[in-house]
Amino acid sequence: MDSDAWHRATLALELLAIDPGLGGLAVRARAGAIRDRLMARTDPAARRIHPAISDEALFGGLDLSATLSSGQLVQRAGLLDAPATLILTMAERCTTQLAARLALALDQGQAHCLIALDEGAEPDEALNPKLAERLAFHVDLSDVSIRDTDTAQRGKTGALQDVTHDPDLIDQITGIAAQLGIDSLRAPLFTLRAARAHAALFHRTRVTAEDLEVACALTLAHRATQMPESTPEQEEPEQSPDQPESESENETFDLPDELLLDAVRALLPDNLLDQLTAQKAKQGRGSGSGAAHKGNRRGRPLPSRAGKITDGARIDLISTLRAAAPWQTIRRNATGRDGLHIRTADIKIKRFEERSDRLLIFAVDASGSSALTRLAEAKGAVELLLAQAYARRDHVALVAFRGTGAELLLPPTRSLVQTKRRLAALPGGGGTPLASGLLMAFEEATQARRRGLTPTIAILTDGRANVALDGTGNRKQAAIDAQQIAQVVRANGTDALVIDTGNRPEPALRNLAQTLDAVYLPMPRADAQRLSASVATALGD
Structure with missing residues (x-):
């Protein structure tokens, strides 16, 4: 029920107030009245931070204005200097660098507490997994109503x-986590701490079965990577006459694992496996845009570095003043002159991170083993992806392999109309020269990298390679050729994506994806819409 999600969210905040060592709470909700009501229950002294916050704001640094006015070094405290509750807005946009800094602060055990507000609209838009692992609780308020x-x-x-x-x-909790496929040791520790905090919340001095059941549901359900198997019911042992019928609250209790698993299983989403596949694909490929490299004119600002004033260099005035401020008194006394003294060593140069354009190379299987309906679905998926690539101004290339070889139907282009026309005219039939298609896609990727593009190869095939690289019909040699080319592609550092469009997953194609170090998506019954959505998720779009 939706009210259960709200109850879990408010209960998590109460447990965090009792034990900040639980790390924090990840809240999946868009900005609105629901989230505002939840934030009203947090610590009034909580500080809001954003994904673009600087290291100086987190860890403190030089107070430039106070230093220049007083002539003495004045340091400014950071948000992480004292224990506090931090509210991270737009947490789905949290960079890897910021996630590492916040994770380090939580690991140091200084009673910091983080409330991460995840405003992602798509399944692949989520909080950094390394940071999410350090938060005991996670709740989704997307379907909660104001009532x-x-x-x-x-x-x-x-x-x-x-x-x-x-x-x-702790042994019982660890066993429950193992049955749920949770390999993190933080999870059972969080469960134990949550059980103790829940007992304290209700003025109990010993953890009871209710405390443990609630703690397992709050801390383990969102971490599960597999559905727990149901175990057959066992008959309870007969109670000996000498054993008392009931135990006091302060005595130990024996809660069956099945009851704890049922409490967690009730909160597991129906599409758990689909969500895990999307998250794995997202983590495996990183950002969907082109590769990042350093520039000096545009893109996201990077920390400035010491440098010289040369053509094209842009001085970071604030950083330069900050570097010169601690030396002003010494320099004034040495020179006997007032005013601001800036030396060459103080000069800081601005840096920016810019991203190259991405080239998405579609290698489409047009052989006879791909049924006409499957080929039509692949064409439809490619068309949908082409529209998304066009909106991002990505370059697109199209390679088709059938018969005895591969053909470059469309060189790298941004023309959506031309690409759709070539794709619609793609015929089907003949053998499956997978090695030839992979080789031609790799050649295009190599040329694109020389032109400054970031190539990604997307292979759509049923995996039944039966034509060798020399054009002969040799299934064994065809598989060997494909594996050898895949090794070259991987050694070159080219990203790839393998979509198995066969009626059932093909082991040989899975092995090929492992050789490529590529995301493998078996999609035997997917339509064009689902195909395109899965590819977009794997590419990080």
Whole structure:
């Protein structure tokens, strides 16, 4: 139920207030009244940060104006100098560098707490996984209505240090995490801390079965990578006459693993496997745009560096003044002159990160083994991807392989109309010269890289290669040729994507994807829309 998501979100905030060592909460919700009501329950002293925040704001640095006015070195404190609750807006845009800095602050155990507001609209737009791993809780409020938010806040809670637990409890939690496919050791530790915080929330001095069940649901459900298997019910052992019928709250308890798994299983999404595939593809390929390289004229600003005033160089005035400020008193005394003293060593040069254009090379299987309907779906998917590439101003090339060889139907271009015309005229039939298609796509990728483009090869095939590189019908040699070319492509550092369009996944094609170090997408029953969406996700668009 949607109200359950709101209850989990508010409960997570209460547990974080008791134990900041739980790291924080990742909230999947767009900006609006629902999210505002949740943020109203956070610490009033919480500080908001954004993905473009500087290192100086986080860790502190030189107070330039105070230093210049006083003539003495004045340092300014950063947000991470003292324990605080940080609210990261637009968390799905958090850079790898910022995620690493926040993760380091959380790992140091200085009672920092992070509330990450994930505003992503697509499944592949999400918080950095390394940072998300350090947050105990995750909740999705996308489907919560305003009626579900009318819940009262609890009053005073118990003391966390007074809560004890069964020493064997950690073994049981670790076993539950293993059954859910969770390989992180942080997860069971978060579960134990959440159980203790939940017990303190209800003024209990020992972790109970209810505390453990709630903690497992809050900390393990969103981390699961596999559906837990149901275990057969076992008969409960008969109670001996000498054993008391009931145990007090402060005694140990024995909660079956199946009950804990049921609590987690109830929160697992129906499309868990699809979400994991999309996340894996996103992590494997990185950004969907062209490769980043350093420039001096446009793009995202990078930290400035020491340099000389040359043609085309742009001085970072603030950084230059900041470098010169600590030496002003010494330089004035040495020269006997007032005013601002700037030396060559103080000069800082601006740097920018610009991205090259991307070339998306489609290598489409047009052989007879690809049924006409599958070829039509592949054409439809390519057309949808072409429209997206055109909107991003990417370059597109089209290679078709059939019969005894491959053909470059369309050299790198930005013309959407011309590309669609060539694709519509693509015939089907004949053998599957997969090696020839891969070789021609690689040759185009090599030429594109020389022109400053960032190439990516997308292969659409059923994987039944039966034509060798020399044009002969030799299935064994065809597989060897494809593997050899794949090794060359990987050694060259060219990104690739392999889409298996066969009726069932082809092991040989999976091995080819492993050789290419490429994302492998088996899509036996996918239409054009799903094909294009999966490719776009794998490319990080």
